[in-house]
Amino acid sequence: MYDPKSLKAEEFISDEEILETLAYAEKNKDNAELIDSIIAKAELRKGLSHREAAVLLDCTLEDRNERIFKLAEQIKKDFYGNRIVMFAPLYLSNYCVNGCVYCPYHMKNKHIARKKLTQEEVRNEVIALQDMGHKRLAIEAGEDPVNNPIEYILECIDTIYSIKHKNGAIRRVNVNIAATTVENYRKLKEAGIGTYILFQETYHKESYLKLHPTGPKHDYAYHTEAMDRAMDGGIDDVGLGVLFGLELYRYEFAGLLMHAEHLEAVHGVGPHTISVPRLKKADDIDPTQFDNGISDEIFAKICALIRISVPYTGMIISTRESQAVREKVIRLGVSQISGASRTSVGGYTEKERPHDSEQFDVSDQRTLDEVVKWLMELGYIPSFCTACYREGRTGDRFMSLCKSGQIQNCCHPNALMTLKEYLMDYATPGTREVGEKLILDEIKNVPNEKVRGIVIDNLAKIENGTRDFRF
Numbered sequence: 001m002y003d004p005k006s007l008k009a010e011e012f013i014s015d016e017e018i019l020e021t022l023a024y025a026e027k028n029k030d031n032a033e034l035i036d037s038i039i040a041k042a043e044l045r046k047g048l049s050h051r052e053a054a055v056l057l058d059c060t061l062e063d064r065n066e067r068i069f070k071l072a073e074q075i076k077k078d079f080y081g082n083r084i085v086m087f088a089p090l091y092l093s094n095y096c097v098n099g100c101v102y103c104p105y106h107m108k109n110k111h112i113a114r115k116k117l118t119q120e121e122v123r124n125e126v127i128a129l130q131d132m133g134h135k136r137l138a139i140e141a142g143e144d145p146v147n148n149p150i151e152y153i154l155e156c157i158d159t160i161y162s163i164k165h166k167n168g169a170i171r172r173v174n175v176n177i178a179a180t181t182v183e184n185y186r187k188l189k190e191a192g193i194g195t196y197i198l199f200q201e202t203y204h205k206e207s208y209l210k211l212h213p214t215g216p217k218h219d220y221a222y223h224t225e226a227m228d229r230a231m232d233g234g235i236d237d238v239g240l241g242v243l244f245g246l247e248l249y250r251y252e253f254a255g256l257l258m259h260a261e262h263l264e265a266v267h268g269v270g271p272h273t274i275s276v277p278r279l280k281k282a283d284d285i286d287p288t289q290f291d292n293g294i295s296d297e298i299f300a301k302i303c304a305l306i307r308i309s310v311p312y313t314g315m316i317i318s319t320r321e322s323q324a325v326r327e328k329v330i331r332l333g334v335s336q337i338s339g340a341s342r343t344s345v346g347g348y349t350e351k352e353r354p355h356d357s358e359q360f361d362v363s364d365q366r367t368l369d370e371v372v373k374w375l376m377e378l379g380y381i382p383s384f385c386t387a388c389y390r391e392g393r394t395g396d397r398f399m400s401l402c403k404s405g406q407i408q409n410c411c412h413p414n415a416l417m418t419l420k421e422y423l424m425d426y427a428t429p430g431t432r433e434v435g436e437k438l439i440l441d442e443i444k445n446v447p448n449e450k451v452r453g454i455v456i457d458n459l460a461k462i463e464n465g466t467r468d469f470r471f
């Protein structure tokens with residue numbers, strides 16, 4: 001029985017409810033009256049239910065689809081302005097005891113080089129990342145209680161936060177590790193992590209069991225209920241995602257929104273972020289073995305619909321996607337992107353991009369400087385801001401900042417100040433020139449006069465060597 005408030009995976013992600021939702025969407029895919037009423041509701045910027053969003057996903061009326069894309073663009077502008085938050089993944093270990101059939105880290109893959117960073121190697125990777133200009137990381141690891149126990153992850157987090165190289169600092173560490181216990185989530189919280197990210201991979205239980213045939217990840221309920229345990233452990237910023245390509249996208253899309261509704265219903269706060277990874281080629285993995293790949297057009301529509309269905313949830317896109325696809329979906333709603341990512345353990349300290357322990361092929365292989373310049377030339381402000389969780393604005397406190405309309409007096413100045421740090425410390429001359437001009441133009445868009453004055457003051461102080469200002 002479907003119950004968003006239930007703590008049982010099969011009740012809050014009810015297969016029956018998803019199938020009914022898909023049938024309802026199919027039946028109404030050209031029902032202009034219903035579609036107009038759903039779009040009108042989305043225009044109120046309070047989100048949509050999974051059923052409503054599913055109808056829009058199926059909608060075949062071209063003019064309505066255009067309205068959906070326009071609305072997503074507008075909501076993106078209203079809620080996130082033109083800021084794009086930057087981050088990089090850091091792979092700690094590819095030891096893994098699971099059998100995920102789509103992932104090169106799966107236990108039976110004997111030809112991938114297994115590596116686990118020592119603390120000295122973590123240091124060197126972090127210094128390399130700091131020297132590019134990164135301030136925010138997402139740490140990644142396979143699941144292996146012997147090689148990568150929670151103590152190892154915690155030690156790495158400590159090391160990462162402790163490294164202050166030149167003007168560099170990692171100020172926010174997000175964590176993408178396998179589902180774990182409430183007690184371990186509490187330890188992660190105490191270690192000062194930002195968001196806990198865990199992709200569901202697929203919400204379809206039967207497929208899930210086949211795609212994860214062995215290892216602890218085989219347990220669908222344990223995996224699906226992980227975010228509840230994370231929240232019970234005190235982590236109130238959690239990041240959802242599905243790996244598009246494994247199952248039918250319509251099913252996944254409904255499941256993803258139901259998961260968000262469940263978190264809101266039980267914990268009073270929805271997901272902090274949603275990631276939209278698509279399956280990629282990797283060692284021992286051929287994505288054509290999976291026949292549910294989605295086109296760039298459907299992918300863009302999914303991004304647009306996530307934007308209008310959960311307006312307060314940030315959306316993340318990785319370097320799995322090409323520059324062209326990233327450009328398209330940034331406009332439609334993505335608020336965070338990675339840059340210069342290396343998906344191999346120890347990859348950042350290698351001169352050439354290593355492929356032997358890569359988790360997936362990286363489509364966007366540009367440097368961080370190139371990505372930053374590209375964003376600015378498109379009119380975006382690359383932001384290295386990490387202020388919210390450091391100021392205690394997590395969970396519902398972050399949501400109330402969004403809802404208060406104060407973002408332009410808070411996130412916007414933080415973006416400008418952290419971009420200024422980047423330009424001073426890491427940018428090439430060409431990027432710096434574009435950035436300085438952008439900052440001058442954008443200062444005018446800080447509405448509050450007093451705040452604007454402080455920002456101008458702080459920008460001058462950054463010019464003179466002081467770092468880490470924030471609202």
Ligand code: SAM
Binds near residue numbers: 179242279
């Ligand atoms: N091991 C952790 C877990 O079990 O959730 C998470 C870390 S894993 C390094 C991060 C994510 O990479 C996975 O959740 C999966 O969605 C994604 N991934 C795995 N294989 C992939 C592939 N071939 N192409 C694209 N993404 C992949």
